Amino acid sequence: MKNKSSIIRYSTLILFIICIALPLYGQSQQFSKSDYIKSEYDIEMRDGIKLHTVIYRPDSAKQKLPFLMKRTPYSCRPYGEETMPRSIHSNPQLVKDGYIFVCQDVRGRWMSEGQYSTLTPNVPGPGGTDESSDTYDTIEWLLDNISNHNGKVGQYGISYPGFYTAAALPNAHPALVASSPQAPISDFFFDDFHHHGAYLMSYWYATNVFGYQHEQPTSNPWYNLPDISSNDAYWFYLNKLEPLSKASKYYKKDNFFWQEIINNPNYNNFWQSRNILPHLRNIDHSVLVVGGWFDAEDLYGPLNVYKTIENKNDGEAQNTIVMGPWSHGDWAGSDGPQIVGDIFFGNNLSGWFKKNVEAPFFRSKLKGKGSADLPEAYMFDTGLKKWDQFEQWPPQNASQQSWYVHGDGSLNLQKPSKNSTEYTEYVSDLSHPVPHIETPKMRFTPRPFMTSDQRFAARRPDVATFETEVLKENVTISGEILSKLYVSTSGTASDWIVKLIDVYPPSVKEGKHTPKNVELDNYHQMVRSEVIRGRFRDSYENPKPFEPDKITSVDLPLQDIHHTFKKGHKIQIQIQSTFFPYIDLNPQKYVKNIFKADSSDFQNATQRIYHTSEHPTSILMDVQKK
Numbered sequence: 001m002k003n004k005s006s007i008i009r010y011s012t013l014i015l016f017i018i019c020i021a022l023p024l025y026g027q028s029q030q031f032s033k034s035d036y037i038k039s040e041y042d043i044e045m046r047d048g049i050k051l052h053t054v055i056y057r058p059d060s061a062k063q064k065l066p067f068l069m070k071r072t073p074y075s076c077r078p079y080g081e082e083t084m085p086r087s088i089h090s091n092p093q094l095v096k097d098g099y100i101f102v103c104q105d106v107r108g109r110w111m112s113e114g115q116y117s118t119l120t121p122n123v124p125g126p127g128g129t130d131e132s133s134d135t136y137d138t139i140e141w142l143l144d145n146i147s148n149h150n151g152k153v154g155q156y157g158i159s160y161p162g163f164y165t166a167a168a169l170p171n172a173h174p175a176l177v178a179s180s181p182q183a184p185i186s187d188f189f190f191d192d193f194h195h196h197g198a199y200l201m202s203y204w205y206a207t208n209v210f211g212y213q214h215e216q217p218t219s220n221p222w223y224n225l226p227d228i229s230s231n232d233a234y235w236f237y238l239n240k241l242e243p244l245s246k247a248s249k250y251y252k253k254d255n256f257f258w259q260e261i262i263n264n265p266n267y268n269n270f271w272q273s274r275n276i277l278p279h280l281r282n283i284d285h286s287v288l289v290v291g292g293w294f295d296a297e298d299l300y301g302p303l304n305v306y307k308t309i310e311n312k313n314d315g316e317a318q319n320t321i322v323m324g325p326w327s328h329g330d331w332a333g334s335d336g337p338q339i340v341g342d343i344f345f346g347n348n349l350s351g352w353f354k355k356n357v358e359a360p361f362f363r364s365k366l367k368g369k370g371s372a373d374l375p376e377a378y379m380f381d382t383g384l385k386k387w388d389q390f391e392q393w394p395p396q397n398a399s400q401q402s403w404y405v406h407g408d409g410s411l412n413l414q415k416p417s418k419n420s421t422e423y424t425e426y427v428s429d430l431s432h433p434v435p436h437i438e439t440p441k442m443r444f445t446p447r448p449f450m451t452s453d454q455r456f457a458a459r460r461p462d463v464a465t466f467e468t469e470v471l472k473e474n475v476t477i478s479g480e481i482l483s484k485l486y487v488s489t490s491g492t493a494s495d496w497i498v499k500l501i502d503v504y505p506p507s508v509k510e511g512k513h514t515p516k517n518v519e520l521d522n523y524h525q526m527v528r529s530e531v532i533r534g535r536f537r538d539s540y541e542n543p544k545p546f547e548p549d550k551i552t553s554v555d556l557p558l559q560d561i562h563h564t565f566k567k568g569h570k571i572q573i574q575i576q577s578t579f580f581p582y583i584d585l586n587p588q589k590y591v592k593n594i595f596k597a598d599s600s601d602f603q604n605a606t607q608r609i610y611h612t613s614e615h616p617t618s619i620l621m622d623v624q625k626k
Contacts, residue, residue, distance in 0.1 A: 020568060036088060036101075037222065038081050042113075043141045052076065052111035053138065055146065056088050056101040060253035066152040066366035067100035067142055068094065071135065071164040073210075075110045077101035079219045090332035097367070100149060104138060104165060106131070108393045111217045113242065118210060118257055118313040119188055119274035122170060123450070133450035139173040152366045158329045159298060160185060162578055163276065166305050170288070171281040176363035182359070183328060184292035186301040187275040189267050195300075197267065197533040197540055197554070198495055199207045199595070200331050201237055201434075201584040202446045203297075204247070210380050211255035226250040227345050233440040237581035238433070243597045246325035262595035267540035286365045288374070291327030293382055294340045294450035299559045307395070317345035321393060322357055323562065324349055324376040325385070325446040337513050341448035343525060344513035345385050353587075359410075381476070382527065383502065383564035393558070394479025398622035403571070405611050405618065406464040411573055412468060415618075416611050419447060423608040426576075428494070433578035434463055436529075446582055454501050454524040457574055464609050465502060475565045477623030481518065481528065481558035485575070486615035487550060489534075490592035491605035492545040497579045498556055498619070499529040501572040530558040531583050532556060535590065545590035553617055573619055577607050 037057045042050040059066070078085055088101045108116025121129045137285045139153050153175045157165040168178060185191050193203055214222045230236045241247060251258040264270045287309055291302030307323040324331060325338055325345035335346065335351035337344055357378065363370040375389035403411055407421025437449035438456045457463045483498040504523040512519060533599030535543035537554045546552060565571050578585060584594070586603040591597045611617050
């Protein structure tokens with residue numbers, strides 16, 4: 001009989017596969033052979049590798065239809081031409097409209113041949129193979145071998161499949177006329193597994209999913225999850241996995257993805273070559289970028305894919321961005337209340353997106369029916385809880401304001417005077433790091449924390465807190481945020497975390513969707529947070545230590561927001577040096593490679609945040625004009 005931990009591990013693996021698959025395949029009614037004709041092919045690429053491809057064609061189609069394709073590392077299950085999925089697509093309107101749906105296992109995954117590569121580097125020119133060439137070759141085969149099509153192809157994908165969608169944009173096939181990268185990964189040094197060079201320890205658990213080559217095409221998982229019996233993520237990561245050199249107990253040298261991570265601690269050619277953003281040029285078809293404001297995995301990706309296409313294509317690409325109050329892939333889920341953590345944002349927001357944005361986009365571009373009539377940017381205001389449309393993003397009527405921190409704990413638009421208190425100080429104790437959420441649980445992705453109540457952190461002595469007076473009018477922040485820190489540390493290495501928080505007034509009452517035991521009066525809702533590994537403050541390629549106790553400038557970009565801090569609320573900034581176990585621990589002693597640091601390298605440090613006229617720590621935000 002299997003022991004309890006093995007059963008839990010296997011069950012968790014199956015649950016992980018299901019959680020990945022549901023947003024990709026949808027959750028509507030069961031389809032059958034009477035609805036669609038299912039065919040499976042092994043399509044040969046230009047280098048001879050064959051990629052397993054599953055095609056669903058409406059059985060009763062009377063007109064020629066376009067292709068709608070996704071490429072995925074997460075399996076095109078169920079396999080077998082007689083076995084139908086629960087749904088062809090998460091958007092029932094697209095299924096109703098009628099497309100030739102195509103799903104392909106990418107190289108080295110599941111039923112496809114070849115070697116899998118993490119974020120396959122783009123290879124410019126006609127000679128090499130990459131995700132763009134594989135997509136091109138697949139489209140060419142579809143046009144030549146599948147009947148009753150109209151010659152047009154669209155593509156889409158969420159998360160890692162979103163990367164494959166974005167990676168197909170350079171040197172695209174002429175028949176590719178509409179693409180929707182949704183929550184796309186763009187650069188693993190800034191998304192998913194790292195943020196500004198800091199390792200996202202909370203994703204360590206999922207590393208095995210990407211760390212092993214299959215020996216041959218297979219319909220079964222060929223990887224296992226690490227054997228972890230505790231559900232207490234804070235305890236496990238602090239006692240079993242810090243320092244990260246202890247991970248060798250769980251991940252051996254045959255886990256190639258883990259080896260790639262620990263052997264490339266800096267932004268070197270390995271990571272740079274896997275950054276798709278520099279290659280998003282010469283795009284001349286329609287692109288719909290989709291993301292969630294509270295996506296713990298891939299927020300950097302959609303924002304920067306959109307901005308890069310805007311900046312590098314001279315207006316040739318028809319480029320639209322949609323950002324909703326979603327966590328990772330929520331827009332592909334079922335209708336109902338949209339809740340992230342404790343916070344309710346509205347009803348049927350995913351259904352609205354599917355009906356009014358996604359379906360019209362593909363219908364217009366691939367079928368020539370109707371008009372998508374989409375604005376440049378559909379942005380959900382996460383404070384007022386409503387959709388806004390903009391002709392550009394960030395919006396033209398937003399102007400940058402500097403909000404300064406002060407020694408009395410205040411935050412305002414006044415620059416510190418010459419007589420201001422010099423600094424705020426705290427001790428960063430690595431034996432008692434600040435958790436990212438009050439009670440961290442072991443999970444694949446820590447999604448609820450993106451809106452979580454940070455009152456517990458404000459009470460800690462190792463978190464510096466600054467806040468405004470009660471707002472006398474609404475303040476809407478729309479666009480980019482930059483923290484300009486003046487800091488010092490008694491050590492030679494340090495992380496800096498900045499959180500932007502909406503402090504609710506005492507008058508706020510719980511609603512019917514508020515979880516039990518949650519009180520919203522004086523709730524400290526996190527709106528945005530970000531970390532920078534201080535060694536990368538001047539260069540991600542060439543890290544350097546801090547000089548102990550020397551005042552140092554550190555700029556930390558936070559991701560965009562569209563949030564109204566309402567009248568009666570307060571704007572709060574929290575600054576700290578640990579965010580655990582979302583982020584791994586910085587030893588606070590400079591070492592060449594933190595992944596290989598020894599326990600003796602870890603030390604406490606005294607941290608100072610300066611707020612004088614000469615060293616005015618501030619946060620720059622795009623504030624909309626009234």
